[in-house]
Amino acid sequence: MIEVTGLGRVFVKKGRQAKRAKQSGPTAQDSRVVALDGVNLSVPEGETHGVLGPNGAGKTTLVRILSTMLLPTSGRALVAGHDVTTEADQVRRRIGIVFGGDNGLYTRITARQNLVFWATMYRVDASVVKRRSQELLERVGLADRADEPVEGFSRGMRQRLHLARGLIGDPAVLFLDEPTMGMDPLATRDFRDLVHELKAEGRTILITTHDMSEAEALCDRVSLVDHGSILVTEPTATIGRMLSGHDRIDVTLREDQSPLLSELTGLPQVERVDKLSEPGSVRIHTVSADANPVVLRWLLDAGIDALRTGRPTLEEVYVHLVGNRGLTV
Numbered sequence: 001m002i003e004v005t006g007l008g009r010v011f012v013k014k015g016r017q018a019k020r021a022k023q024s025g026p027t028a029q030d031s032r033v034v035a036l037d038g039v040n041l042s043v044p045e046g047e048t049h050g051v052l053g054p055n056g057a058g059k060t061t062l063v064r065i066l067s068t069m070l071l072p073t074s075g076r077a078l079v080a081g082h083d084v085t086t087e088a089d090q091v092r093r094r095i096g097i098v099f100g101g102d103n104g105l106y107t108r109i110t111a112r113q114n115l116v117f118w119a120t121m122y123r124v125d126a127s128v129v130k131r132r133s134q135e136l137l138e139r140v141g142l143a144d145r146a147d148e149p150v151e152g153f154s155r156g157m158r159q160r161l162h163l164a165r166g167l168i169g170d171p172a173v174l175f176l177d178e179p180t181m182g183m184d185p186l187a188t189r190d191f192r193d194l195v196h197e198l199k200a201e202g203r204t205i206l207i208t209t210h211d212m213s214e215a216e217a218l219c220d221r222v223s224l225v226d227h228g229s230i231l232v233t234e235p236t237a238t239i240g241r242m243l244s245g246h247d248r249i250d251v252t253l254r255e256d257q258s259p260l261l262s263e264l265t266g267l268p269q270v271e272r273v274d275k276l277s278e279p280g281s282v283r284i285h286t287v288s289a290d291a292n293p294v295v296l297r298w299l300l301d302a303g304i305d306a307l308r309t310g311r312p313t314l315e316e317v318y319v320h321l322v323g324n325r326g327l328t329v
């Protein structure tokens with residue numbers, strides 16, 4: 001549904017931006033910014049795909065190119081079978097875009113008027129505009145506020161209206177750029193439920209986020225992006241496997257077992273042992289998945305049976321590859 005091959009985007013800083021770069025010293029002299037650098041990505045129909053990365057990684061640039069708002073400087077991207085550069089009109093008819101923040105809503109007019117306006121922009125057939133607007137207002141829980149000006153809406157309500165706006169053209173592909181940024185936990189939960197419903201309808205969804213729990217809750221697969229490149233694309237559920245040398249076992253030691261700690265740390269199959277916040281609990285990082293059975297046997301023989309094994313989480317993989325820049329958990 002989304003096929004990206006060798007996609008690149010270089011920005012050339014102009015005017016004051018370029019002058020500032022030149023003044024900042026020899027390393028900053030280059031006025032070119034490589035926002036995307038040879039990105040390859042394939043998102044099949046019906047998948048919810050997360051694009052994660054720190055500020056400036058290139059996430060928004062990717063979404064802007066895929067939604068035909070920005071031209072790439074190299075490479076190619078197909079969305080719903082159409083080229084974003086040469087068939088932009090065809091692409092636009094099949095996509096919906098939801099950006100976080102306030103862009104794209106007219107606050108002095110009502111929620112319903114916003115939808116009717118955007119329906120016209122999306123060339124939705126006049127005979128269905130009224131019905132579809134009402135359906136969407138109901139769907140996002142705004143039917144009872146539909147005829148109030150948007151300026152009185154909370155952040156969560158605005159974001160739900162954004163989603164309704166993104167759905168006005170009944171899109172096969174939906175782009176969500178930081179959709180729950182700044183929302184409170186309840187509004188976030190409702191918004192995620194809506195995204196689940198859209199996924200169940202078979203829509204393809206590309207979502208950018210800093211939020212690991214959001215990616216884990218919504219995405220079938222994730223791509224980690226940094227400095228304009230995709231570092232890894234993996235199923236969310238199994239991404240921990242890629243840190244194969246980082247399997248871990250959590251154990252809780254009774255007080256009389258604490259002398260075993262130094263023996264445990266000295267085992268050749270153990271990479272390191274970290275204290276956890278719970279008293280007596282430690283996390284054992286083994287040197288490889290193969291080492292786990294040996295360490296587990298040792299623990300059981302030593303009478304330590306309060307234990308849990310696990311793979312690294314998405315957050316741990318992110319921190320391993322990107323560092324903790326831009327992380328929200």
Ligand SMILES: Nc1ncnc2c1ncn2[C@@H]1O[C@H](COP(=O)(O)OP(=O)(O)OP(=O)(O)O)[C@@H](O)[C@H]1O
Binds near residue numbers: 053055057062
């Ligand atoms: N119009 C522009 N002119 C110059 N540089 C730009 C422009 N738009 C983006 N950039 C640069 O391209 C790089 C990628 O930016 P982009 O907005 O895609 O990152 P992002 O991953 O979406 O970051 P954030 O999480 O902060 O939204 C950054 O270095 C940014 O400064």
